[in-house]
Amino acid sequence: MMGAPAVVRASRRLLGTVAALAFLALCLCTAARREPHSRAPGGLLDLPGPPPEAGPALRGGAAPAGRAGRHLRQRKEAYVALIYTDNFLLGTRVLGQSIRDTGTNRDLVVLATEAVSDTVASILEGDGWIVKRIATIANPGTGPSAVGKNNFPAKFWGVYSKLTVWNLVEYDKVIYLDSDILVTQNIDELFACPGLCVVVRHSERFNSGVMVLDPSAEVFDDMLAKISQLQSYTGGDQGFLNEYYSEFVEAPIFQPSGPKLDPSLRTARLTTGYNGDIGLYILNSGRWMIPESQIKVLHFTLGPLKPWDWWSGFIMEQVKDWNACRARLAPIPLSASLATGVGLGDAFARLVLVPLPWLVALWAIIVNNKKPGFKLALMQLGQSAVNMPSSLRKSVVFFSDWTSRSPSLIPEYPGGWRLPPRFHLTSGVVGITSLLAAALAALWIIPSTIEPFYGYLLTYQWVTFIFLAFFSQYLRLCMTLGARSRSSSDRGSPLSSGRAAGGLPWTDTLSCYIAIVATGSLIPLGPYLLGVRQLFPKLGMVVFGIMVELCVLNYAMLQLPGKWFFAGRMSA
Incomplete structure (x- = not known):
């Protein structure tokens, strides 16, 4: 023994x-x-904390170009996304794949700040995105609870860069989409909506995750001039835009199959199907308030839970559709994986x-x-x-x-x-x-x-x-x-x-x-x-x-x- x-x-x-x-x-x-999408300091899932020095609130395009951004515009209308940190690579890739799956022939443009690496930009170019380098627009930190200049949620340090979409004057019309969105049906009909077209949420506020707009250098310059004056109830771009377009509460509803709206309108409402809020779906015991067939855009808005986090599928059943789209992505080249770490952990x-x-x-x-x-x-x-x-x-x-x-x-x-x-x-x-x-x-x-x-x-x-x-x-x-x-x-x-x-x-x-x-x-x-x-x-x-x-x-x-x-x- x-x-x-x-x-x-x-x-x-x-x-x-x-x-x-x-x-x-x-x-x-x-x-x-x-x-991408690693856990951020302070428990936030989306983004890291602010970089040591955020770029000034300059007109877009001032950042160094690097190797990306060499594709030329092909059409007068485009789908646009924003990436201001490498952490959003996976979400942006899946967004682009979901748009391509709908059969659209419009351009796919991604606005990339100077914080985005050239390797990540090259991966997006390989997916078919037209990468345009922009300068980071600093968050002014103005809001009801603002005390200091930088009093805003840490994950919102670069969200004001979204305003640069108004400076894409080479396009007549663009549809902006957040990176936590999945497009499930073709939405090209939205290019016919006049002015700024968005979906209203509660309290007569609209969500800036899906926006149809007419690029305008004058509007962009005016936004930059007022960025430190208008308060944001969210601490980010959405609150600012709700203040900037305060007349939105009286905007008419855009119906693709209905009568055409006045082209001179400054704002118009989109129906709920163009910005399906997963958070509201969960709170409503897993039911949509409209027929599910009318949901053309899924927006994963349930707090810090995002579709790229593996555990989010337990709460949001639509994550399976997001992962199915993810499975159709082209493999990342080994050299890019070694340079960025993307895919190595998985x-x-x-x-x-x-x-x-x-x-x-x-x-x-x-x-x-x-x-x-x-x-x-x-x-x-x-x-x-x-x-x-x-x-x-x-x-x-x-x-x-x-x-x-x-x-x-x-x-x-x-x-x-x-x-x-x-x-x-x-x-x-x-x-x-x-x-x-x-x-x-x-x-x-x-x-x-x-x-x-x-x-x-x-x-x-x-x-x-x-x-x-x-x-x-x-x-x-x-x-x-x-x-x-x-x-x-x-x-x-x-x-x-x-x-x-x-x-x-x-x-x-x-x-x-x-x-x-x-x-x-x-x-x-x-x-x-x-x-x-x-x-x-x-x-x-x-x-x-x-x-x-x-x-x-x-x-x-x-x-x-x-x-x-x-x-x-x-x-x-």
């Missing part, structure tokens, strides 16, 4: 190997985390992070296979799997019996052995801390822009893997403490020799680990297996799955440490 010192040495080797693999994974993942996650926990688990089984009782425990578990119905009945009886007893002590042992004071409390704290650390580490390791399937899979794998790795080391520590706590009167007792012959509590431990892995899978999979689509029922099922998982974890945290403590005491 392998004594406690040998177990300690083997466990240390296992811990060292796991730590080395985990450290390697963290280093590689850190090197690849320069992903590839690393699929090729390394997915198989790594399984490889480590397989290696741990091989290493522990020579330890006393481990192979027998595996055989018993295999037999239980064959007799699954009987095993399930026994499991129900087992947990019912356990819940009827006080968890303060493990089952009685002959000889009056008892656990040290506050042993269960310590075990519970260690277990909860390990679980929280595992969740935080998993969220940090997994790229936020990974496909949803891999996001759920990796979260499940790595939370389970890291928790079991940490908790296994605590069980090893309990065994060591048990061996050290053995008194001289315990040596040679019948209890000691009988327990030692039986080996370590592998069967109980492996059974708990399998239960943790199995019940943990119900948390992300439950709603999808049952076809639940609405948000609140899905959240209810997740809460139920978490409660079931916590019951299993509670047993593991309170029972297994005591078993390993006494195993160490009796096998020393």
